[in-house]
Amino acid sequence: MRTDYCGNINADFIGQEVTLCGWVNKRRDLGGVIFLDLRDREGIVQVVYDPDLEEVFAKANSLRSEYCVQITGLVRGRPEGQINQDMSTGEIEILGKALTILNKSAVLPLDWNQENSEEQRLKYRYLDLRRPIMSDRLKFRAKVTSAVRSYLEGDGFLDIETPILTKATPEGARDYLVPSRTHKGEFFALPQSPQLFKQLLMMSGMDRYYQIVKCFRDEDLRADRQPEFTQIDIETTFLDASGVMSITEGLIRDLFQKMLNVDLGEFPHMTFADAMRRFGSDKPDLRNPLELVDVADLVKDVEFKVFAGPANDPKGRVAVIKVPGGAALSRKNIDDYGSFVGIYGAKGLAWMKVNDLSAGIEGLQSPILKFLNEEVAMSIVERTGANDGDIILFGADSANVVTEALGALRLKLGEDLDLLEGEWKPLWVVDFPMFEEVDGHYHALHHPFTAPRDLTASELAADPANALSNAYDMVLNGVELGGGSVRIHDQAMQSEVFRILGISEQEAELKFGFLLEALKFGAPPHAGLAFGLDRLVMLMTGATSIRDVMAFPKTTTAACPLTDAPSEANPEQLKELAIATLVDKKAE
């Protein structure tokens, strides 16, 4: 039906007759000549209809936006002055000779010239995706998955499918359930990740596995989450953490080089402890130059209890952020930041402006100066390296509150004051704690199959609180791109971790019996990682939401305005499944 794509026609085609199919992007009548912008996946080309071909001209004149048409015409150079260097097809136009209307179009319910509501965009997603910015993102995503596959397959990885109808997995979020008809009263769960299956594949000797795979979490969709999302899932045998990190770092570096012509360089490594201390986050955005600077040792002996209290409490923290040029912040600005850190539990935001360093304490301006002697004040200034015109902002509270509040404040300041430096700043965060303690219970910081770092089972049992895991997260521009770990391949170690997590032997047997069993039969050392594909593509395309890099995402209430899913089920089918709903839809 066509000889090429619209977007491919350029000066090389001059003098040739082409047949193209696509949509009317725009139709203009200029001085009795019809100009048509014809659009397909690869771009837009201009077609011109002269009135001397009466029948064709009349048809061209009847065209409206988004009609689907087939045209035949002669490619010719555009007249001097009409050349458009911004378009790949901008040097040529097509003199239309024939025109077939393949399908008409009603007026679109979306106006592409203005912002449309998310609900409307999703309801008419097939129209929203006609916008070049949207189709370009899907094309980009397809190229990313293709490049990922080719990199991994070139490195001996096998694409192996794991089940979607499976058993509840312990990732923490809620599972989606699927009632079984053949085993009434029982349910499958949709996987939150193929974690256990990929480990079993390593135990079966498949050696290197990858899969670009849908995962499911029935979470409250605050922030930018989707009920189904896509992972680049990787697992390897006989490799340690550095082996996996080297392969996966190579993959991302290769991807940025190929797709964006960006050299990410070698990724720095940072311990979890350093990341929390310096940036107040386990996924620091290194484009942001601000850092948290600890000053507890300097304020230990001041009379100001707000500082001295946390400074002398082993669970307290006193830290500051120096903001270059921040002395220009107004009182209102500072108050607003005070409210902002309040969200994270901070009780206020002490501050100190550096107006004139040469004047000593006289050159400082701060409501708390009266509580600090000159030596303390100047030593704080000195430690931060603050200069004239800077501001120092204080956090003093429990370590958790200070770290979280200043970590968040750091990001907000970076954005508000436009401080970000450089385009891409990747890093590895390593040496995570194995567990976090909440109310006397240990929780796995990654998941319960993560191996501790350099510890035997009995060493781990002796001091779980201080154990580090053999886990690693890849972070880019403050976004966690992926995370992974060396897995436990020793049955005694796995049982010990379950015990520390408070999982009884009976519960472990019920939930993970098959894993514990599998560890008995020569399970090999193995390690892996999973990337969030949606987030990766979002970052790479500069989109602001993962919804903008998915063909058919759901709303924040996990619904699809296009197909109207979810919807009521056929009562006959529910009967067959031996389930009943406890909601009377009609009564609502």
Added chain:
Amino acid sequence: MRTDYCGNINADFIGQEVTLCGWVNKRRDLGGVIFLDLRDREGIVQVVYDPDLEEVFAKANSLRSEYCVQITGLVRGRPEGQINQDMSTGEIEILGKALTILNKSAVLPLDWNQENSEEQRLKYRYLDLRRPIMSDRLKFRAKVTSAVRSYLEGDGFLDIETPILTKATPEGARDYLVPSRTHKGEFFALPQSPQLFKQLLMMSGMDRYYQIVKCFRDEDLRADRQPEFTQIDIETTFLDASGVMSITEGLIRDLFQKMLNVDLGEFPHMTFADAMRRFGSDKPDLRNPLELVDVADLVKDVEFKVFAGPANDPKGRVAVIKVPGGAALSRKNIDDYGSFVGIYGAKGLAWMKVNDLSAGIEGLQSPILKFLNEEVAMSIVERTGANDGDIILFGADSANVVTEALGALRLKLGEDLDLLEGEWKPLWVVDFPMFEEVDGHYHALHHPFTAPRDLTASELAADPANALSNAYDMVLNGVELGGGSVRIHDQAMQSEVFRILGISEQEAELKFGFLLEALKFGAPPHAGLAFGLDRLVMLMTGATSIRDVMAFPKTTTAACPLTDAPSEANPEQLKELAIATLVDKKAE
């Protein structure tokens, strides 16, 4: 941890020290020397431990089957007479110098030297997959998907993901349902195919789409079906049936060439009517040389009512199969085939042996000869081309019964008598009827989005019973590899098809409103096809079940003996989902 894979070590490595990881496939003690077969994904290599390295020898002596080990040693040529040309590593062995036991293994619950029950194999799937025949199949499958992707991407197809949590689709089988927590009382359905989404993608101008994607059908798992299976899903815009067939035939031909070094040649085309008439099947196995031959016109006037009845009934059929050499079949054999066709509703199996063609009717042997005159008998023999030693088997009944019974008998004879010729016999079956009529109702033979062939909506409405669809099935060796069609892109046509199918306007609006709506906005002509990946890989690997080419299949009752899915759900979670089960598991 290793320098290479076990299976890669060959004579090129002689004189080199290698470190390998893998599993003890076999350990033998021959004359005080330990011979170890070490296995990994790529193959098996022989390692030898001499007693002179005491400590290492003792460790090697302690090894048992399936221990996971790391070895270091020197590659050397095998002594004359011990060379094994059947193994890629058969010319060399490794003189073991170091040995680390990475993990011990209990005695396996599967005995690889004998047939294990399906239940056991699935329960210990990770061990079953260690068998080279199984891991080779998964490796082969990964190579197939890789080759498919590279072919399609090279041809401009974009890999685009469609939702798994979606709305009920009309493919006919039962949907799996997923209760929604945020929209209580409502359900998602898992897709039986991405049919409507891929059509919407064409309407959004994505032009060429493919996806290797999981699909779900909650069917009774008779035969070789799985609740989740994988499709190679393809859709194109601005191509007609021959365009899609050319691309997809090229894909399969390329795959057989690359993977099996087989040239499939050009695929013949056969109409549905011809396939049913000649082979009694819409997916004929062309390796089987037997054909159904119609003889109704020859027996119209005989007194034998069993033949004359159907021969004179417009809905009847009288046909025969000539079996070369079949005169050697015993009375018992023929009786058994008579019972076999009884399964398909045939009331008996008349037969005629050709003993001596030169003797005319005297040379024929048959219980029904007395009902036929010589001219009729000899004209039947002549039409089948039967020779001395052949048998002719008769079907006379309603057309459906004869076609189905003789179609099945043909396959059974082909197998029993080892008649299959050639290894690979692909073909296209085309010109299917749009609808089949059951009890006065029309059903879509493909699906309700399939376009009719060369008919307007009003022509279709005038005579639905005789309308042909623009659909095409690819068949290989009697297996339907894939099927597709040109889709309806015209709203009036789509509404007409829904009407013929007895779908009310209200129901159409409720179920497919979004599709009808989408057809309003310049929907382009589009067409596609979907292959069953599992069946394709099964055929190509010579496996006899799709379960043998899946990593973690389910049993015939849709259960997973490995993870014990499905299982009972947490009552708290059911409460959150606002559903209740109507089965008291404890009472059972």
